Amino acid sequence: MHNILLKLKGKLVVSCQALETEPLHSSYIMGRMAVAAKVGGAAGIRANSKQDIQEIKANVDLPVIGIVKRDYPDSKVYITATMKEIDELMEVKTDMIAMDATKQARPDGVTLSELVRTIRATYPNVALMADVSTVEEAIEAEVLGFDCISTTLVGYTDYTTGAVTAANDFSILKEMVAAVEKPVIAEGKMDTPALAKGALAAGAFSVVVGGAITRPQQITKSFVDQLR
Numbered sequence: 478m479h480n481i482l483l484k485l486k487g488k489l490v491v492s493c494q495a496l497e498t499e500p501l502h503s504s505y506i507m508g509r510m511a512v513a514a515k516v517g518g519a520a521g522i523r524a525n526s527k528q529d530i531q532e533i534k535a536n537v538d539l540p541v542i543g544i545v546k547r548d549y550p551d552s553k554v555y556i557t558a559t560m561k562e563i564d565e566l567m568e569v570k571t572d573m574i575a576m577d578a579t580k581q582a583r584p585d586g587v588t589l590s591e592l593v594r595t596i597r598a599t600y601p602n603v604a605l606m607a608d609v610s611t612v613e614e615a616i617e618a619e620v621l622g623f624d625c626i627s628t629t630l631v632g633y634t635d636y637t638t639g640a641v642t643a644a645n646d647f648s649i650l651k652e653m654v655a656a657v658e659k660p661v662i663a664e665g666k667m668d669t670p671a672l673a674k675g676a677l678a679a680g681a682f683s684v685v686v687g688g689a690i691t692r693p694q695q696i697t698k699s700f701v702d703q704l705r
């Protein structure tokens with residue numbers, strides 16, 4: 478097992494992300510978010526973009542799971558879609574790269590299997606995390622040689638609309654854990670400490686929490702909604 482995964486086993490990873498459209502969009506702020514996550518006890522950080530990762534690495538010594546979110550006109554894949562994003566992440570020595578590993582068509586018609594082959598040939602030592610939306614995609618990701626699988630995109634593909642990883646006592650997560658041997662990481666709407674703990678109890682290798690920790694607009698809304 479990759480070294481970075483050993484460091485994350487049974488632990489919390491905090492996703493520190495704010496897109497251009499979000500109030501906290503700023504590499505400086507993401508760097509401070511990462512420090513806050515470390516002070517709170519997080520074992521790792523998930524982050525978007527070369528700039529944010531550079532700033533985060535200058536501030537904390539935790540392993541970073543990196544992605545580059547970028548929209549392409551000919552594809553719905555936006556999390557580390559092509560080799561261009563992989564090259565950017567390797568420039569800043571990202572410890573593990575997460576990428577969309579769904580069955581959705583990628584830009585320029587490149588298949589997931591071709592892309593993984595190119596990554597392995599170019600950067601043989603980098604750890605790869607498969608962001609999937611279904612159990613079938615988790616199985617395929619394992620076949621393709623990903624180092625771990627994450628539930629990140631459950632509910633975010635057209636064919637999984639409405640699905641939630643934690644629903645029905647983590648049924649999707651449990652199915653994935655039973656279907657593959659590689660570590661399965663619970664990510665996406667793990668919005669409370671109890672859910673994070675529940676995900677580990679359901680067999681997740683570790684848990685990634687984003688918005689519930691690092692998106693204050695989302696946290697504020699959760700309070701406002703309760704007051705209605």
Ligand SMILES: CC(=O)N[C@H](C=O)[C@@H](O)[C@H](O)[C@H](O)COP(=O)(O)O
Nearest residue numbers: 492629633665666667686687688689
């Ligand atoms: C679907 C998608 O684009 N997810 C992104 C993946 O990196 C992030 O926007 C999420 O914040 C992250 O997955 C953590 O999830 P949550 O913020 O729900 O705890």
